[in-house]
Amino acid sequence: MSKSGIKQVAALCGVSPATVSRTLSNPDIVSEKTRDKVLKAVELCGYTPNRFGASLRTQKSGNIVVIIPDITNSVNAGIIRSIENAAAKVGYSVLLGDTQRDPEKVKHYAAMVRSGQVDGILLFSHQFPFDLKEDSSLLHHLPPMVNSCEPLALDNICKVMINNTAAAKMAVNHLLDLGHRRIGAITGNMDAPSSQERLAGYTQALQEAGIEFSVELVVDGNYQIESGKLGATKLLALHNRPTAIFCFSDNIAVGAYSALYEAKIEVPQQMSIVGFDDTEFSGYLNPPLTTVHQPLIEIGQQCMRLLLAQLNAKPISNKYVELPVQLIIRNSTAKISH
Amino acid sequence: MSKSGIKQVAALCGVSPATVSRTLSNPDIVSEKTRDKVLKAVELCGYTPNRFGASLRTQKSGNIVVIIPDITNSVNAGIIRSIENAAAKVGYSVLLGDTQRDPEKVKHYAAMVRSGQVDGILLFSHQFPFDLKEDSSLLHHLPPMVNSCEPLALDNICKVMINNTAAAKMAVNHLLDLGHRRIGAITGNMDAPSSQERLAGYTQALQEAGIEFSVELVVDGNYQIESGKLGATKLLALHNRPTAIFCFSDNIAVGAYSALYEAKIEVPQQMSIVGFDDTEFSGYLNPPLTTVHQPLIEIGQQCMRLLLAQLNAKPISNKYVELPVQLIIRNSTAKISH
DNA sequence: CTGAAAGCGCTTACAG
DNA sequence: CTGAAAGCGCTTACAG
Numbered sequence: 001m002s003k004s005g006i007k008q009v010a011a012l013c014g015v016s017p018a019t020v021s022r023t024l025s026n027p028d029i030v031s032e033k034t035r036d037k038v039l040k041a042v043e044l045c046g047y048t049p050n051r052f053g054a055s056l057r058t059q060k061s062g063n064i065v066v067i068i069p070d071i072t073n074s075v076n077a078g079i080i081r082s083i084e085n086a087a088a089k090v091g092y093s094v095l096l097g098d099t100q101r102d103p104e105k106v107k108h109y110a111a112m113v114r115s116g117q118v119d120g121i122l123l124f125s126h127q128f129p130f131d132l133k134e135d136s137s138l139l140h141h142l143p144p145m146v147n148s149c150e151p152l153a154l155d156n157i158c159k160v161m162i163n164n165t166a167a168a169k170m171a172v173n174h175l176l177d178l179g180h181r182r183i184g185a186i187t188g189n190m191d192a193p194s195s196q197e198r199l200a201g202y203t204q205a206l207q208e209a210g211i212e213f214s215v216e217l218v219v220d221g222n223y224q225i226e227s228g229k230l231g232a233t234k235l236l237a238l239h240n241r242p243t244a245i246f247c248f249s250d251n252i253a254v255g256a257y258s259a260l261y262e263a264k265i266e267v268p269q270q271m272s273i274v275g276f277d278d279t280e281f282s283g284y285l286n287p288p289l290t291t292v293h294q295p296l297i298e299i300g301q302q303c304m305r306l307l308l309a310q311l312n313a314k315p316i317s318n319k320y321v322e323l324p325v326q327l328i329i330r331n332s333t334a335k336i337s338h
Numbered sequence: 339m340s341k342s343g344i345k346q347v348a349a350l351c352g353v354s355p356a357t358v359s360r361t362l363s364n365p366d367i368v369s370e371k372t373r374d375k376v377l378k379a380v381e382l383c384g385y386t387p388n389r390f391g392a393s394l395r396t397q398k399s400g401n402i403v404v405i406i407p408d409i410t411n412s413v414n415a416g417i418i419r420s421i422e423n424a425a426a427k428v429g430y431s432v433l434l435g436d437t438q439r440d441p442e443k444v445k446h447y448a449a450m451v452r453s454g455q456v457d458g459i460l461l462f463s464h465q466f467p468f469d470l471k472e473d474s475s476l477l478h479h480l481p482p483m484v485n486s487c488e489p490l491a492l493d494n495i496c497k498v499m500i501n502n503t504a505a506a507k508m509a510v511n512h513l514l515d516l517g518h519r520r521i522g523a524i525t526g527n528m529d530a531p532s533s534q535e536r537l538a539g540y541t542q543a544l545q546e547a548g549i550e551f552s553v554e555l556v557v558d559g560n561y562q563i564e565s566g567k568l569g570a571t572k573l574l575a576l577h578n579r580p581t582a583i584f585c586f587s588d589n590i591a592v593g594a595y596s597a598l599y600e601a602k603i604e605v606p607q608q609m610s611i612v613g614f615d616d617t618e619f620s621g622y623l624n625p626p627l628t629t630v631h632q633p634l635i636e637i638g639q640q641c642m643r644l645l646l647a648q649l650n651a652k653p654i655s656n657k658y659v660e661l662p663v664q665l666i667i668r669n670s671t672a673k674i675s676h
Numbered sequence: 677c678t679g680a681a682a683g684c685g686c687t688t689a690c691a692g
Numbered sequence: 693c694t695g696a697a698a699g700c701g702c703t704t705a706c707a708g
Contacts, residue, residue, distance in 0.1 A: 049702075051454045052394035055390040057703045257624060258622040356688080356695060360688095395686050
């Protein structure tokens, strides 16, 4: 049974190719009688529509691309899983655009919308993904696209975000409430808006509490585990070490735990730790980590909802979606003791 | 500057569409003079070839699909990242087929090869992904495909595997060498070949050491963190508890650590733990985890190499690739003490 | 409700 | 080295 096309099916049941096409994509406009006939023939032939024919005609691929810095990061992985789910439900397939933070790869994947390889873009990066030289009209006629997690410096684009500043403030306020006054911070990549915003939240919380900002207490990280270990080690070496550390990601917290373990400093008795993300393992750390929960599933769903609206040229009432976060208090934070 | 096609470019530089096509996809067969002329026009128009036209003609999509149970699992994420890298280098894009272990989704993604949406399949599942009813010729004319991690019960298919049995034996032998005689195990999903093989390795190692197999020491897990916690809790409740636990994944080991922490049992002084995978965090656990290293990057590369050979109809000398694993000895295992 | 026809944008055998 | 032409497999306005 060699591969059959719409013509063979049509011939087999004595209708035109047009009718076969209609039966498959818009069954309601076909009479029940022909519909049955066609469907039977389709089954008999084992016919599967060839996507290329339809795509060439409709100029739609049925694919979307998600441009994301690193799929290995569990926050990203969680979001992608949610996107894949939501996309599958509405008949879209997702192309993986893992960029490894390479701006060239960001552009490469975004350009797929030009060649038709994808119909829309989910952008988890703050880098503008197009070459304006190539097509200067792009700024005003953006393709279907939604931006999440790391905001582009551009209005008029759909965004799904959390309020990083408020979230960080909430985390630091929790430590302040416990009596901590010297609070360290280990940041993410400081070129990322999320990390800048979290730092702003940290600073504001201290300021509002009337605590002077101390540079030495903020150490540069990059959201990865190793940077958390290095960062915590630096903070521990301070002549006047902090009593608590706000880690800008759970990964950083894992690294910090490791440094503290090696230095035989007990969490939370001698050092309180707060993380950010609430990744799956954070509740299984020893002690379980107090952290800011990010709604990964909802982020994915909202991204897909906004993208779908654009793909279907539906009006969008609210282009900026801000999702709530939550401080999950576990056992890595405690009242200051001295 | 509205979207221009190959015709506009051709018109602009006074050649035929055929020549434009040749210049772009096979520049060597075009004279230097025309080539320059064409390239200039291409740039001027901001022309990007439309993939649909080419695809319809060549019947190639330039996409592959990776069918994988859960992208959120860091072993899977690591492999996918490697695949994405290797694929990008040879001009393929990767479609994400996250199945959540749903056999229907496995089939859904595999069927994409029929509609032309993808040219090949990377299958990380032991489930045969096609409906033989739909197309019985499939068993003998398989599409380009390679199977990895969880072996299909089918010969004559390209496979990239590790030797799970030998790896598990190595892990258990390490514990035996340290003097442990009562060694517990927390398994993965027992419907997965990998977990069955690891269990076989565990059993063989004990047998060769002349130790009687004890059912109560083997508890069912599912590769997830929570199952590790539950499993370890069960093992601790035994009247004659083990002195060491072989966890079938690092995730399970994380769960076990959590249970041991809560029970105030020290690793490795009172309980040795071995994991499996060597995921990024395993070196940062407290204590750092002794575990079996899986070569994720190489797995991805070999998968892509074998798939590419099939996509290009190249002969494949060796359809079965077995990649070496390594026992990484860190601080979660110690000599038995009593 | 259905059919005949045009056409989406490429590539490639064929001829020169 | 280059062009004219056919055709990949669909969908959809148009006509009936």
